Amino acid sequence: MGQVIMALLCGALFGGGLTVSGMINPAKIVSFLDIAGDWDPSLILVMAGAVGITAIGYRLTFGRAQPIFSDRFSLPTAADIDARLLTGAAIFGIGWGLGGYCPGPALAGLFQGAPETLTFLATMCVGLVAGRLATEATT
Amino acid sequence: MTTAFTPIPALIGGALIGLAAVLLMLFNGRVAGISGITGQLLKWPPAADWPWRLAFVAGLVAAPLAVVQRAPDMAELGFVAGLPVMALAGFLVGFGSSFGSGCTSGHGVCGIARLSKRSILATVVFMTAGLLTVFVVRHVIGAGD
Numbered sequence: 001m002g003q004v005i006m007a008l009l010c011g012a013l014f015g016g017g018l019t020v021s022g023m024i025n026p027a028k029i030v031s032f033l034d035i036a037g038d039w040d041p042s043l044i045l046v047m048a049g050a051v052g053i054t055a056i057g058y059r060l061t062f063g064r065a066q067p068i069f070s071d072r073f074s075l076p077t078a079a080d081i082d083a084r085l086l087t088g089a090a091i092f093g094i095g096w097g098l099g100g101y102c103p104g105p106a107l108a109g110l111f112q113g114a115p116e117t118l119t120f121l122a123t124m125c126v127g128l129v130a131g132r133l134a135t136e137a138t139t
Numbered sequence: 140m141t142t143a144f145t146p147i148p149a150l151i152g153g154a155l156i157g158l159a160a161v162l163l164m165l166f167n168g169r170v171a172g173i174s175g176i177t178g179q180l181l182k183w184p185p186a187a188d189w190p191w192r193l194a195f196v197a198g199l200v201a202a203p204l205a206v207v208q209r210a211p212d213m214a215e216l217g218f219v220a221g222l223p224v225m226a227l228a229g230f231l232v233g234f235g236s237s238f239g240s241g242c243t244s245g246h247g248v249c250g251i252a253r254l255s256k257r258s259i260l261a262t263v264v265f266m267t268a269g270l271l272t273v274f275v276v277r278h279v280i281g282a283g284d
Contacts, residue, residue: 049149098224
């Protein structure tokens, strides 16, 4: 139960952060990616703030033997650079540039109910499933 | 469509995202990667640990509405593409983040914060792909203005 309540709180903080930072506006993402146009560097500071706090907090957290509500830290085990990582990241980046949404902001923007958001979320879910099936087929 | 540089809200929002990532690791021992959290809900039978995943998504979906009700100007919303392109973009984002084991949050925030070589490289690759895509769409094809 503790895990579920904590996850709800973290999801809310995450969504609140995306909203405050303006990242739920796809135009702002594309303006960041448009370095040859009217560039809006806001996203760099969002990343800097998020990575900075996370790096410090993780250091303190990993000093513990285990999480508070769980018996172990679940961290990715893969360490090698493989074609799947690079291909996936490139495909993700193209979609990100085309739509100005990544998964977090698209979910956080759901309440606005725009047809563009709903369409993106629907095909994103299909893509998530397709990506998992493709992963299972290639490993 | 141009947007203004908003450094202070960007830093504050980023810090909130970081706080969420830290608390999820400290309490639940989990990486705050949105594509991973969501993707594991989209299978049958769902992942055994679906309750916390669903709770996270519920918070992520609900909180923005609460924020915007207090600060309506944060609801600013602009699209650079129509429905067919948004449909393609959604599929590519879903497929790519699943196939590449992460998105902006899992690789770009949590992975970089723990200095994962894979995440740093993935972030460089998706940033570059995003920059090139926008360059081609806006300045080569000349669409989206």
